[in-house]
Amino acid sequence: MSLEVPAHNNHAEKPASRIRQKNEQAIIQAAEDQFARHGYKGTSMNTIATSAGLPKANLHYYFTNKLGLYVAVLSNILELWDSAFNTLTADDDPAEALTRYIRAKMEFSRRQPQASRIFAMEIISGGECLTEYFSQDYRAWFSGRAAVFQAWIDAGKMDPIDPVHLIFLLWGSTQHYADFATQICRVTGRTKLTKNDMEDAGTNLIHIILKGCGIKPPF
Amino acid sequence: MSLEVPAHNNHAEKPASRIRQKNEQAIIQAAEDQFARHGYKGTSMNTIATSAGLPKANLHYYFTNKLGLYVAVLSNILELWDSAFNTLTADDDPAEALTRYIRAKMEFSRRQPQASRIFAMEIISGGECLTEYFSQDYRAWFSGRAAVFQAWIDAGKMDPIDPVHLIFLLWGSTQHYADFATQICRVTGRTKLTKNDMEDAGTNLIHIILKGCGIKPPF
DNA sequence: GTCTATACACAGATAGAC
DNA sequence: GTCTATCTGTGTATAGAC
Structure with a gap:
């Protein structure tokens, strides 16, 4: 019932550093904002990066590509939805x-x-x-x-x-x-x-x- | 209650030739299809042109730009909506x-x-x-x-x-x-x-x- | 881990021959 | 009226210095 979130740099041993966790969250939050306002195609990685206060290349460090980030955002959303109905x-x-x-x-x-x-x-x-x-x-x-x-x-x-x-x-x-x-x-x-x-x-x-x-x- | 449709080549005297009318309709139809499937940003003029069976430059001849075409499509739609409620x-x-x-x-x-x-x-x-x-x-x-x-x-x-x-x-x-x-x-x-x-x-x-x-x- | 500089593809739009 | 060729901007993605 949940989507795969491809965070390609998850070295199995480490449980995601504090800085990684913080940045990923900031990126997802900014992405959610932009995707909601302009749709998938209408949102550029640049806009998300600026909105998250990070350089564009960092997004590609944390998420393989634009689609990966989008799926991560969707996944984040869907977790919320199902609970109420259950x-x-x-x-x-x-x-x-x-x-x-x-x-x-x-x-x-x-x-x-x-x-x-x-x-x-x-x-x-x-x-x-x-x-x-x-x-x-x-x-x-x-x-x-x-x-x-x-x-x-x-x-x-x-x-x-x-x-x-x-x-x-x-x-x-x-x-x-x-x-x-x-x-x-x-x-x-x-x-x-x-x-x-x-x-x-x-x-x-x-x-x-x-x-x-x-x-x-x-x- | 209706939107302006900027068809910039409407020389006031002529009531739109048959060929113009036919092409405009074909373009709007193709555009409606594509916009519905991929959204405004996700749709390229090229795709619409191909789908309408016309070269890309023709779209720009009939409609000033992408936004003009989009508004024309929206306008076409909204005419349908209001009638039922009236x-x-x-x-x-x-x-x-x-x-x-x-x-x-x-x-x-x-x-x-x-x-x-x-x-x-x-x-x-x-x-x-x-x-x-x-x-x-x-x-x-x-x-x-x-x-x-x-x-x-x-x-x-x-x-x-x-x-x-x-x-x-x-x-x-x-x-x-x-x-x-x-x-x-x-x-x-x-x-x-x-x-x-x-x-x-x-x-x-x-x-x-x-x-x-x-x-x-x-x- | 972070960020600058850049490669590459494709978008929208137009000039100008037909 | 029609269409080819082309200009220019912007987008995604990555290479490589720090």
């Missing part, structure tokens, strides 16, 4: 669990919008860098997640919604607030989405989706 | 009108996924090419659309959902099936989304959103 179980109360999940996803959209955007652009343009991520393992994991909703349905706790489409609705509606923030701001006359805006959005989603699935809120 | 009115029956709208958006996601993807990538990367599109006019238009939902709420036809967030839910959930088709296919083991898949998805969305908004379906 907390749902068949034994949970649907209202409580879904509310918690939607809140978590909205919080993620608020705090890590760049991560969401890089992932979105990668998928939109074919997602070839994620081929190994969408492996057999991932399909199995996804089925397992869908099974939780099916269990709720079988237990009569919610309407017989196709779990797969419900997942896409959850993903699409929450990520929209990260990926399309620019449009949302322009259209509503805001300059940025505040914490309050995001909470309101979350509350709305929770209302519509829970009620739409025939789940009675506990409050 | 059909909703305060007098409509919410169930019928929303059902029709969701079906229309899903049909658009199915038939013009590239258009949706270009728009998405443009927005994600800041949407600077759409600055004039998101003008005062557009904000007014958007408010007008939101007012339709508010009218339904005031008439007691649906729950007091924030109309603005409802619109984002409608946009996000339907466009997700165009923009993230790659992920959906990989995760569900499909090679492409069929007409049936898209209809199922639409049916699900209609169920959840209508019920979630407290709208009684007429069927």
